[in-house]
Amino acid sequence: MRYVDEYRDPLLARALAAEIRGLVTSGESVRIMEICGGHTHAIYRHGLEELLPNEVELVHGPGCPVCVIPMGRVDDAIAIAETDGVTLATFGDMMRVPGGRGSLLEAAARGADVRMVYSPLDALELARRDPERHVCFLAIGFETTAPATAVTLLRARAEALPNFSVFCNHVLIEPPLRAILETPGLQVDAFVGPGHVSSVIGTEAYRFIPEEYGRPLVVSAFEPVDLLQSIAMLLRQRVDGRCEVENQYTRVVRPEGNWQALAAIEETMEVREDFEWRGLGVLERSGLRVRDALAAFDAECLFELPGARIEDPKACRCGEVLTGQIKPWECGVFGTACTPERPLGTCMVSSEGACAAFFSYGRLRRPREETPIGA
Amino acid sequence: MTLAREGCLTCGDVAVAARVVEVDGRDALVTVGGEPELDALVTVGGEPERVALDLVPDATPGDLLLCHAGIALERIEEER
Numbered sequence: 001m002r003y004v005d006e007y008r009d010p011l012l013a014r015a016l017a018a019e020i021r022g023l024v025t026s027g028e029s030v031r032i033m034e035i036c037g038g039h040t041h042a043i044y045r046h047g048l049e050e051l052l053p054n055e056v057e058l059v060h061g062p063g064c065p066v067c068v069i070p071m072g073r074v075d076d077a078i079a080i081a082e083t084d085g086v087t088l089a090t091f092g093d094m095m096r097v098p099g100g101r102g103s104l105l106e107a108a109a110r111g112a113d114v115r116m117v118y119s120p121l122d123a124l125e126l127a128r129r130d131p132e133r134h135v136c137f138l139a140i141g142f143e144t145t146a147p148a149t150a151v152t153l154l155r156a157r158a159e160a161l162p163n164f165s166v167f168c169n170h171v172l173i174e175p176p177l178r179a180i181l182e183t184p185g186l187q188v189d190a191f192v193g194p195g196h197v198s199s200v201i202g203t204e205a206y207r208f209i210p211e212e213y214g215r216p217l218v219v220s221a222f223e224p225v226d227l228l229q230s231i232a233m234l235l236r237q238r239v240d241g242r243c244e245v246e247n248q249y250t251r252v253v254r255p256e257g258n259w260q261a262l263a264a265i266e267e268t269m270e271v272r273e274d275f276e277w278r279g280l281g282v283l284e285r286s287g288l289r290v291r292d293a294l295a296a297f298d299a300e301c302l303f304e305l306p307g308a309r310i311e312d313p314k315a316c317r318c319g320e321v322l323t324g325q326i327k328p329w330e331c332g333v334f335g336t337a338c339t340p341e342r343p344l345g346t347c348m349v350s351s352e353g354a355c356a357a358f359f360s361y362g363r364l365r366r367p368r369e370e371t372p373i374g375a
Numbered sequence: 376m377t378l379a380r381e382g383c384l385t386c387g388d389v390a391v392a393a394r395v396v397e398v399d400g401r402d403a404l405v406t407v408g409g410e411p412e413l414d415a416l417v418t419v420g421g422e423p424e425r426v427a428l429d430l431v432p433d434a435t436p437g438d439l440l441l442c443h444a445g446i447a448l449e450r451i452e453e454e455r
Contacts, residue, residue, distance in 0.1 A: 091444075118444065118445060119444045119445020119446070120444065120445065121427055121445045121446070122445065141444070144390065144443055144448070145443065145444050147430055147446060147448065148427075148443065148444035148445055148446045151427055151429045151430065151446050154429070196390045196441070196443060196448070199390075199441060199448055199449045200448065250452070251451055251452050251453075252441055252449055252451055252452070258430060258448065258449055260429075260430045260431075260432075261430045261448060264429065264430065
């Protein structure tokens with residue numbers, strides 16, 4: 001198929017793998033973090049680590065929006081869902097995230113009206129079709145998804161829908177990156193930047209990474225050849241002594257991003273003073289809330305929310321996985337107490353979480369990390 | 376229900392390339408033109424999907440759009 005086959009061409013992939021081998025010196029160690037959960041998923045799914053020399057290590061970053069939602073916000077969503085006359089709509093993976101009082105799916109089993117949608121516009125349609133019920137959309141996601149929520153809010157306002165609201169949990173990509181870059185003893189040498197977040201915010205938004213933190217970043221698309229090419233571009237920068245933001249995903253991403261999407265976000269949402277992230281703690285100016293002008297559509301104004309902060313289960317090490325400090329299999333409950341069927345931590349919930357991706361595709365072969373029998 | 380096997384279509388940084396078949400007001404009817412692993416999720420039975428064109432208002436039939444969570448985010452350049 002056009003626009004797919006050429007990005008999965010095995011000969012091209014092998015040529016790139018050879019190029020990558022030529023760009024590293026034997027015995028050195030280069031740690032590259034892929035920020036985006038979609039990249040993590042693609043890396044495991046296509047076995048890309050197998051193609052890389054031992055000198056190059058991929059570290060998985062925080063870019064799965066489901067994985068960073070704290071348990072307290074899940075409980076808030078459950079409180080909305082359990083209000084009489086309310087339908088809560090959200091994306092499929094979000095329904096399985098465990099909060100302090102179980103997941104939304106379990107709330108649905110107790111009788112709450114929880115619906116899965118593919119788009120916030122589908123939630124809006126639910127509200128139009130059933131004027132007797134209030135429909136609340138549980139919004140999550142980075143700058144990729146915020147425009148869809150923004151467009152939905154603008155349409156709701158234009159129609160003056162009285163029975164629709166958004167419980168806004170949108171987050172921004174820059175604050176967690178800064179948090180990771182400021183982690184003491186950080187061992188990440190370079191970054192593969194998210195492709196679709198960048199289609200909205202542009203490549204210029206990452207300039208602070210080379211300029212303030214001295215690490216290169218390449219914005220990448222999602223097919224195997226794309227990712228290998230991005231890794232080669234990062235290594236080429238090292239060899240050339242350059243440190244900058246480059247764009248591998250030129251077929252979609254522009255330096256300035258999509259101004260229409262950014263304007264829609266700006267019109268409907270504003271940056272919160274702070275927002276809690278699972279594994280990263282409270283980060284300043286890292287989340288978005290619905291603007292006061294649209295308070296009639298803001299679930300945080302319409303509903304009484306518990307707003308509790310809940311500690312993650314002690315055994316769960318999602319925080320360390322999200323910041324690249326440990327690999328999924330180094331967590332004590334990985335694949336035992338915590339599986340995709342019964343996740344303890346969020347990294348196991350979404351297929352883009354590092355733990356779930358590794359569980360699905362990588363756990364049976366790990367030649368580079370061989371543990372001696374009996375160790 | 377879960378999209379676990381083939382990647383979470385809507386909530387991650389995943390988007391789908393789709394071809395505009397027809398423009399209908401602020402919306403377009405599209406068919407998916409890339410990422411075959413997601414085909415089954417978005418074109419069951421080959422039925423076109425509806426996406427909002429608010430952010431790419433000048434899209435015309437034949438354009439390839441990057442779609443995410445029910446809206447078109449960006450036009451995909453076909454000449455590299």
